[in-house]
Amino acid sequence: MYEGFDIWIFLAGLPLGLAITAIVLFISWRKGKKARRFDERYTTIHQQARSISWSVTTAAILIAWAIVIIVEGPHLAFFILSGIWGIHMLSYAIGAAIASSKN
Secondary structure: OOOOOOHHHHHHHHHHHHHHHHHHHHHHHHHHHHOOOOOHHHHHHHHHHHHHHHHHHHHHHHHHHHHHHHHOOOOHHHHHHHHHHHHHHHHHHHHHHHHHHHO
8 A cells, every 4th residue: 555545534435435325316206206107118128138237247248257257267257257157157047046036
């Protein structure tokens, strides 16, 4: 670390960032509720958008995984991508289980 580094200012950044994000999300939610942005059409559009995004992310992870294994072999980057893939698929399984229990 360099001499002018203040760890307390650095550590204060995370809670401050979270607080600002929470305030912005709250204001956005209140404004959206008044403008009726959270109706059935809004929900359907965003569910489809998340589905497409999930599929694109799956393809991107697989492509990155293949490139890493070809270029670097089984080193740290390969295991990090394997962990991300596992979390990605586990979150899908949990989401599918929750969605099927609700419907």
